[in-house]
Amino acid sequence: MPKLDILITRNIPGAALKLLRERFKVDIWPSDEVIPRPTLLSKIKDKDGVLCLLTDQINKEVLDKAGERLRVVSTISVGVDHVDTVECTKRGIKVGNTPDILTAATAELTVGLLISTSRRIVEGTHAARNGDWGAWKLMWMCGPTLDGATVGLFGLGRIGTAVVQRLKAFGVKKFLYNTANKKNNNFEKNLGVQFASFHDLLHESDFIISCCALNKSTAGIFNKNAFEKMKNSSIFINISRGGVVNQEDLYHALSHNIIRGAGIDVTTPEPLPTDHPLFSLKNCVVTPHIGSATEKTRMEMTMLAVQNLICGLDGTEMPAEYKQ
Numbered sequence: 001m002p003k004l005d006i007l008i009t010r011n012i013p014g015a016a017l018k019l020l021r022e023r024f025k026v027d028i029w030p031s032d033e034v035i036p037r038p039t040l041l042s043k044i045k046d047k048d049g050v051l052c053l054l055t056d057q058i059n060k061e062v063l064d065k066a067g068e069r070l071r072v073v074s075t076i077s078v079g080v081d082h083v084d085t086v087e088c089t090k091r092g093i094k095v096g097n098t099p100d101i102l103t104a105a106t107a108e109l110t111v112g113l114l115i116s117t118s119r120r121i122v123e124g125t126h127a128a129r130n131g132d133w134g135a136w137k138l139m140w141m142c143g144p145t146l147d148g149a150t151v152g153l154f155g156l157g158r159i160g161t162a163v164v165q166r167l168k169a170f171g172v173k174k175f176l177y178n179t180a181n182k183k184n185n186n187f188e189k190n191l192g193v194q195f196a197s198f199h200d201l202l203h204e205s206d207f208i209i210s211c212c213a214l215n216k217s218t219a220g221i222f223n224k225n226a227f228e229k230m231k232n233s234s235i236f237i238n239i240s241r242g243g244v245v246n247q248e249d250l251y252h253a254l255s256h257n258i259i260r261g262a263g264i265d266v267t268t269p270e271p272l273p274t275d276h277p278l279f280s281l282k283n284c285v286v287t288p289h290i291g292s293a294t295e296k297t298r299m300e301m302t303m304l305a306v307q308n309l310i311c312g313l314d315g316t317e318m319p320a321e322y323k324q
Helices: 014-023 037-043 060-066 085-091 103-118 121-129 158-170 185-191 198-204 224-229 247-255 295-314
Strands: 004-008 024-028 049-052 072-075 094-096 150-154 174-178 207-210 235-238 261-264 284-286
Touching: 004 014, 004 295, 014 024, 014 295, 037 060, 049 295, 060 085, 072 295, 085 094, 094 295, 103 121, 103 158, 103 207, 103 235, 103 261, 103 284, 103 295, 150 158, 150 198, 158 174, 158 185, 174 198, 198 224, 224 247, 247 261
Parallel strands: 004 024, 004 049, 049 072, 072 094, 150 174, 150 207, 207 235, 235 261, 261 284
Antiparallel strands: none
16 A cells, blocks of 8 residues: 655654654655745645644645645644644644643743843843943842732643742742633632733733733734733733734833833744844843743654644544644
8 A cells, every 4th residue: 555645844853754754655844944835835735644833834725735635734833823724624634733742841931031031131141241240239130029929821721820830939929810711719729820800910910921822812912002001010921922912012012111021932923033123122032932942842742743643644533633
């Protein structure tokens, strides 16, 4: 029986590639850079499955080019907003993603980004390097503390829960959260969180962390109106998706001292152009979407995506099939 044809849109670890080559006829874009759109449209034709990343837009145009043979789209990511899941469902194409695995790594990065921003670590490093480190000054490079603070989380799924668990060690006084659906009382009690309206979350929190999904209700929700409701001493952290933030409004809020600082691991677009105004601000820390960037996590994500692809094409249950 001839091997099925698959497309891999990026370099992947050797062990994962070996596993796929043993079972399938593999066409791979052999680069760490994003596959060019014309190349993707050309290579996807007559493939039975595709292993992709979140930077690959698998939309109707791609699905049309793939033709009727395409049966599985497996993405090495938790988010699937780059995949037209509605169109895939119409065509009977299974979609796999990689949830759960990156929870710990992303929570670690969230805490690190929050502390780097609030304690002005990046700004301090630049000051030391640039010769601005002079005699000891009482209030130089001071920032807000988590000890006794109120932390608000917009979104409280796996990652948000893991963030709360890690921040408790810093002496946070109160954790507020806002989600589309309030959690049950036992969950709130066990985790030590309180539900708040979006308005109250913004108004009362010293630190606000966005760890929600990107959808129609959250797109652009952190805008001028939202930032103006925050304390002018607040720190804003975004580790969800760039699309939940209006970046022009964020720049205005930071540059006019409407809020104190921001740390963002996700932007629109990605990568963020080096001349973007946010890079000019001392009170804004931008990291290049590295929430899941531990060696262990990335390898586990890749292997789960590989298993999703194999099982989907074998007609068996996928370990992590995305369902609407």
